[in-house]
Amino acid sequence: MSRAQKTILVTQQLPSSVENRLSKNYVAILNHGDALTQEQILIQAHKADGLLVTVTDTVDSAFIGALPKRVKIIANFGVGYEHIDVEAAGRAGIVVTNTPGVLTEATADLALLLLLGAARRAGEGHVMMRAHAWRGWTPTAMVGHDVSGKRLGIVGLGRIGLAVARRARAFNMEIHYHNRHRRALEDEAGAHYHGTLESLLAVSDFLSLHAALTPQTRGLLNARTLALLPQGAVLVNTARGDLVDDEALVDALKNGRVAAAGLDVFSNEPHIHPSYARLDNAFLLPHLGSATTDTRNAMGFCALDNLDAFFAGEEPPHRVA
Secondary structure: OOHHHOEEEEOOOOOHHHHHHHHHHOEEEOOOOOOOOHHHHHHHHOOOOEEEEEOOOOEOHHHHHHOOOOOOEEEEEOOOOOOEOHHHHHHOOOEEEOOOOOOHHHHHHHHHHHHHHHHOOHHHHHHHHHOOOOOOOOOOOOOOOOOOOOEEEEEOOOHHHHHHHHHHHOOOOEEEEEOOOOOOHHHHOOOEEEOOHHHHHHOOOEEEEOOOOOOOOOOOEOHHHHOOOOOOEEEEEOOOHHHEOHHHHHHHHHHOOEEEEEEOOOOOOOOOOOOHHHOOOEEEOOOOOOOOHHHHHHHHHHHHHHHHHHHOOOOOOOEOO
């Protein structure tokens, strides 16, 4: 069977240029409505040779076990794949791929936006101006926190963490990081390595999360670890919401242990912890890390490159299982 005869089921609407390329090269089952449920995907999967899923799809062992034998590949639109049970996929003989690298710069840009916005109270200022509530400049109004020259702690110095570090150096920030393994000296570019999370937290005036979500990192920032930050630190999260214990962060924002937080990702998205919306010192965005036209197109094309290689009998360039 030629590639043009292979059928790909897509669970959510993708950028038009990505859908056009997919439809040109495959029989594409597209979705321009609400995100498909597991049951809806399984109903249509009997017609598919591959699935193109997103981070909002739960691809667990039960779901994989219910897939027809015809499905041989699950191409993920995104770099994180904790929503996919890769071990179950491997047992079922299903290849899993992701889209690393292409969203690095856009996500790093957004991390700096969150860092600056949280530190300088941009969210509060925006609301004030929209409500016509500004009463004019005064020496003590809307005072925030300096960024330049401060210490930035990065949890996870991978592609995105490194890109954030490059940007932060333009603000003369002192870079510290914690990884499972120390990076090569040329990658560190003067950054200070910490062998433990606890050591990093103690020196992080600003903390930016870029770790993958695993059983070991779930709830990484909790009441105990947040208490290790310097008084009045600023937290930024563009990685995964479940890295943070929401109740602990809400408490820290309320009592001032954490001065502000810039958050783009949340547990149980889109149903975020209700207290965040009531906190002036929480600068919130709706998971926009990769949300640029160029980046979303690149993510889609990367997913299609994986499909193209697989159905050509080649190793997909970004196989994770």
